[in-house]
Structure formats: structure tokens, C-alpha cells
Amino acid sequence: MKHRLAAVAVSSVLLAGLVPAQDGVLDVRGIGAEGKPPYAGGKVEFLGLALSDQLVHLGAGEGIPLRLEIRYRVLETAPVLLNSRFGTEYWQLHLYDADTPAAVHTREPIDLSRPGEAVARVEMATPDARYGPPLAKGLAGIRGHRYFLVDRADGEWLDVVHPPPFFSRPEHARELVFTLADLRTFRVEIAAIESTWQPGGILRVRVQVRDADGDTFAVVGAGTTVTAGEENIPLRTQVDGLGFPTGWVSGALPEGREIPARVTVRSAVRAMTPEGPVVREVSREFARGEGMRTPGDLVQAAAGIDLPRGADGLVRETRALWVNPRAFLTREGVEGVVERAAAAGLNVIVPDIFLRSMLVARSERFPMHADVEEGLDPLAHMIAKAHAAGIEVHPWFCVMYRDPAFHAHFPGVGVVDREGKTVPNPADVHRPEYRDFVVGLMADMARTYAVDGIHLDYIRAMEPCYCPKCREEFAERFGKPLAEATAEEWTAWQREAVGDIVRRTAAEVRRVRPDAIVSAAVFANLESGARQGQDPEGWVAKGWLDLVIPMDYKMDTLGVRATEKQFLAMLERKEALVSGLCLYARSGTAVSPRPAELVRDQIQTVRGLGIHGYCLFEFSYLDDPIRRLLGGEINAEKAVPYFRGPDAGR
Numbered sequence: 001m002k003h004r005l006a007a008v009a010v011s012s013v014l015l016a017g018l019v020p021a022q023d024g025v026l027d028v029r030g031i032g033a034e035g036k037p038p039y040a041g042g043k044v045e046f047l048g049l050a051l052s053d054q055l056v057h058l059g060a061g062e063g064i065p066l067r068l069e070i071r072y073r074v075l076e077t078a079p080v081l082l083n084s085r086f087g088t089e090y091w092q093l094h095l096y097d098a099d100t101p102a103a104v105h106t107r108e109p110i111d112l113s114r115p116g117e118a119v120a121r122v123e124m125a126t127p128d129a130r131y132g133p134p135l136a137k138g139l140a141g142i143r144g145h146r147y148f149l150v151d152r153a154d155g156e157w158l159d160v161v162h163p164p165p166f167f168s169r170p171e172h173a174r175e176l177v178f179t180l181a182d183l184r185t186f187r188v189e190i191a192a193i194e195s196t197w198q199p200g201g202i203l204r205v206r207v208q209v210r211d212a213d214g215d216t217f218a219v220v221g222a223g224t225t226v227t228a229g230e231e232n233i234p235l236r237t238q239v240d241g242l243g244f245p246t247g248w249v250s251g252a253l254p255e256g257r258e259i260p261a262r263v264t265v266r267s268a269v270r271a272m273t274p275e276g277p278v279v280r281e282v283s284r285e286f287a288r289g290e291g292m293r294t295p296g297d298l299v300q301a302a303a304g305i306d307l308p309r310g311a312d313g314l315v316r317e318t319r320a321l322w323v324n325p326r327a328f329l330t331r332e333g334v335e336g337v338v339e340r341a342a343a344a345g346l347n348v349i350v351p352d353i354f355l356r357s358m359l360v361a362r363s364e365r366f367p368m369h370a371d372v373e374e375g376l377d378p379l380a381h382m383i384a385k386a387h388a389a390g391i392e393v394h395p396w397f398c399v400m401y402r403d404p405a406f407h408a409h410f411p412g413v414g415v416v417d418r419e420g421k422t423v424p425n426p427a428d429v430h431r432p433e434y435r436d437f438v439v440g441l442m443a444d445m446a447r448t449y450a451v452d453g454i455h456l457d458y459i460r461a462m463e464p465c466y467c468p469k470c471r472e473e474f475a476e477r478f479g480k481p482l483a484e485a486t487a488e489e490w491t492a493w494q495r496e497a498v499g500d501i502v503r504r505t506a507a508e509v510r511r512v513r514p515d516a517i518v519s520a521a522v523f524a525n526l527e528s529g530a531r532q533g534q535d536p537e538g539w540v541a542k543g544w545l546d547l548v549i550p551m552d553y554k555m556d557t558l559g560v561r562a563t564e565k566q567f568l569a570m571l572e573r574k575e576a577l578v579s580g581l582c583l584y585a586r587s588g589t590a591v592s593p594r595p596a597e598l599v600r601d602q603i604q605t606v607r608g609l610g611i612h613g614y615c616l617f618e619f620s621y622l623d624d625p626i627r628r629l630l631g632g633e634i635n636a637e638k639a640v641p642y643f644r645g646p647d648a649g650r
Contacts, residue, residue, distance in 0.1 A: 023164055025043065026587050027589075028078065028150065032159065036158065043074075044112055045073045047071040050071075054178055054221045055186070055269060055270070056271075062126055065272045066104070066125040067123060067277075068108070069121055070120040072117070075115075077112055080113070082150060083106065083108050084108065089146060089148055089149040090103040090146050091146075092559075094140065096141065096244055102133060103127065103146075104135075106122040106124070106125050137180050137215060139177060139179055170243055173557070175221065177221050178221070179217050181209050182213050184212040185212045188269045188282050189282060189284075190206070190284040192291060193205050194291040195253065195292070196293060197259055207282075220245050222270070224267040225265070225266050226251065228260055242605055243601060261288050263285070263288065265283060265284050265285075316640055318578050318642045319641075320613065320615035321344070321349055322352065323349060325351070329360065329378060330376065335381075340622055347640060348391065348453075353396060354395075356425070361377070362448070379449055383451065392453065395445055397438070399501060400459070402414075403424065413431045413434040414427065415463045416470075442454050443505070453517030454516060459520050462532060470482060478493070494533030497533060502520065520549065521550075521580060536550075540571055546576065548571070550563060553582035578615055579615070593621040593626060599630075
């Protein structure tokens, strides 16, 4: 798993008391960008975000007059400013009408030199063509933030820092929506109303702008109210199951009283035009019954996600959890993992039993880790407890991720760099003796234990090897020195060796346990994975893998959606895709559980794409808010893994 070294090893005994850091607090600790010394100093808490305008002029210039306010509190002072003025330091936008991501830079002066509360104001946003298309007219919205630039007061940049999870809160995505249009001249109008016209029923209104080109676009987020008799009903931006604005503002009719014969809709739309800010107030009367709709027509799309079911009526969805090895070294730890997974409504546990030089199971090929509780077989105990709770167990192997302690046990299979130095961690995938060892170990686990599947991680070359054997073998295979290999030749060569492990593991595991599921965690970036020998499309097409799980750990839900759509388009067997989603967030250099609402949004997003399962990374960050949300809402209805159904295929 890409970020495992940053993961916090928290035992299941302590998880009940795990309290996530405040998701708006940023302890400013940089990453050492472009070789600079990592910056450290200052702490700030972000309190709120607000847009001044619902309409923003899009002209022929390079930027847009986007008036954005960031409210913050400086907790520890430092002589620096945070902003997003260039590079990978940008606001993530989504152009909803085009359904495409975009990026803009701003100069928000988040000043850490003075303690206490303050407001940083943005007046202009500049798009960046490197990270998205040009801005286009229609609905757009802020969907999160990339790095912050750490600047000195004189404008010299010092470093970049990860923003806190605050900027990815789903409520910000729902509220920070605006309409881009040519506002040299424009007219705002209340275009339509729809309602059940029943007490307590849904009512929604479409407000729109007609711009200088005569184009019309929806306007949301304005101060829109409906007056029904003595009641004034505020309307809010309506969103679908993906958090996309539908183009309507909605509310509920008053309970327990008759709806009057006529209602009045009023809206005050704030606009930033080429001449400056203006407010346009409009109103319109509607007769009761206009735009009549049934309640079902007006339910948001999120409530309409239909999960597949079997003939017995049970939901069929794979709900898996990666578990770090430190969590189940004791009986109490094993039982805590199973208990929390069951409480979260999960049906597959993926315990990491082979990482670096750490084996948490019994084998004649490699010793069990010394920290395992005396007399305990962690994998056997987990299988017994999980099966009793109706949960499958798919042991997880970090296939190529070894360390110096392993190399001392199994010498001669380390990776060597161009300078002839041994790289600390990976094993050389081109060494047949190592491939024999790791395939044999995984097959032994399937033979010895009642596993339900085998999961391959770090199933990639990790680092290029220039040892004498690799140089000799490459030259024989391609007729040229390894140092002259093209990117295509590296990819082909790595794929042969990595694919050999996948093919043989699948064959050996299924020979001893025909119903076992073979799965693999792969890079969400297909190009990066290919360079290290990954071929998820080919592995699935050849029948070697039952499931492919992209490690899609982005905070930005729409970024997750884009990646999963790419995998869906690539895979002929769509049911082979399970989305690998993340439970942790970075802020500066700190790592903590994500806001539960963000986890909900990403699970609902992949469900909305028709993907039949997800796997969560990882157990250490399954805190109480996330567990309660999963067990009480997202997974409130029991499910069996999708791959156990008659039409799941192999």
C-alpha cells in the first residue's frame, strides 16, 4: 500500500478511544519541496469558507473575479503567509455542466504572523491549463484544495504543505457553487417550480440567468424563499447522490396546514460583473398545482441508488477492510478487529500477514514474527472468529516489499541501483528463486488455512534493478544494454516477471482451494503501475485475478470518481472492480481519520457508478464516527460479497 510507512500502528484495544484531530487545524510542516529544507512553524485553524457571489463574470481575460473568504484562527504565530498562487498549490474546481475538473490559483493572504481570528479575501482566480481545461460557462464549484504554498512576507516561497481535511468537507462542495456567464449584460429570472403540493412535501425552484450571449444557466445558492400564506420557506441548493448541484434550490412545504392557492418566490442574486458587484432581486407568483410532481420524482438521486440483490433478497456488495499486521498480534487484537468490522457492516477482512520481514502466520518457509502473542496463530484465530461472524478472510501479502532483515534471511535477491548500491527494501522481481519462494508461501497459506481468498499488494517491481544478472538477462532478451532500455522495454520486461507471480499464484491457490478469490491492489494511476509491471486489465482478462482494487486514496471525491470511471472503461469484466478507498487524511505531516461524511460521499459515489464493492484503507483509522456511520447508515442493511453471486463470474 502506497502510504503504509506513514500509517499509525494502533492496536484494536486502543481504537475505541481514538479521537481524530480537528479537521480544520493545520500544523504547518512542509514536505521539503524541490529539495528545500522542510519548513516547520506556525499553526492555524480554518473556521469557514464563503463565496460572495452566485454569478461570476467569465470574459476573455486570464482570470475570473471570484470573491472568496477564508475565515481562520492563528493558534501559533510564524512569519509566513499561506496561499495558492502557482504550481500544484491550487483550488480544485469542477465544471458541473461539462462534468470535468479544473484548477485555479489565488493569492489569499492567510497571515500567520498575528494571533487570533482573521479573514483572508480572494478577489481573483486564475485557471491553470496544466491541471484542467479552460473555464467554461455554466455551474462550477470548489471541490477541495491541493497544497498551500508557504511564503515569506517578501514573497519568496519556502515550501508547500498538505491542507487539512477541512477543505474536502462535503458541505463545502455543496455550498461553494457559482455560475460562470458573460455578465456584460444579463437578466435573472425564476424559471420554474416543482412540488408535490402536499403539506410537508418537497418544493423546488429553478432560478436562471440569461447572459449577454443569450445563453441560459441555472443559478443556485442565492437567497431564495417561498412565501406560502404566513410561512416563509428558505430554499437551499439541491444536490444529487454525487454532490452535484441539480440546478434547483429546494425546501419543504409547511406541515399540518393547507397550502394556499398562490405562493410567491423571491430571490436575491449577487453577481460580480465587469463593472463590479450588483444584486438582482426577482419574484414570481405560482398557482398551487403548477409543476405538480410525485414524491418519488423529487427524491434526490442519493436515495435512489439501488444495490444489487440475490434471489434471497440479500444485498450483494463487497465491503472489505485492509488491516495492518500490528493490529492482530494478540488474541484481544484479533477479536477487536473482527468485532469492529462486524459493527461497521463489513463482510471481508484483508489482514496483512506478510510485510517487510514480518510474517503473522505459521509456515515452514519463513519464521513467524517474534511479537506474536505466545501460543497464538493469528491467522487461524482470525479466520475462526470472522467466519463465526459471517465475514470472509483474504490474507494480504506485500509481495515485493522486503527489508534488510528479510535479505539477511534470504540473501541474493535484493535490488541494485545504477551505482551498484543495494536498495533497502524491495526484492528483485526478476530473480526466479524469489518468485518461487513468494508464490510457494501464498499457496501454502491457501493449503494450510481455510482462507476465502488471497490478496496481492506491492505486486510490482518497486525499483529498477541493475544487478549483473538483470543486465545480462535484459541484454539477452532485448539485444541491448539495460542502461539503454526504453520506457516501453522496461514496461514489457517488468510485466513478464510480475505477471509470472500473478499467474502462478492464481493457479496454485485455486488448485488447492477452487473457491478462493484472488485479488490485487494496484496503482490508481495506470501509467505509473505499468512502469512497475502492473497489468490489471490483462490479469483480469486472462482470468488470473477475480478482483482488481485501485488504491484510490484521493481526498477529492470527483477525482476518485474520474479514476474509477477510467477503470470501468478499461475492464471488460466490470464486476471485477472493487474501489480501494481511504480512511485517513493528511494535514501538514500529520495523519488522522477522515471526516465520516467524506467517507460516506466516496462510498456513495462508487455505488452510483455501479461498482459492486469497496475496500477501506485501513483499520487503524476506522474511528468511532466512521464506524457508526458505516454500521448505522451506509451498511445498515446486511450484504454478502458480490463475488459470491451466481453472475459474478471469474
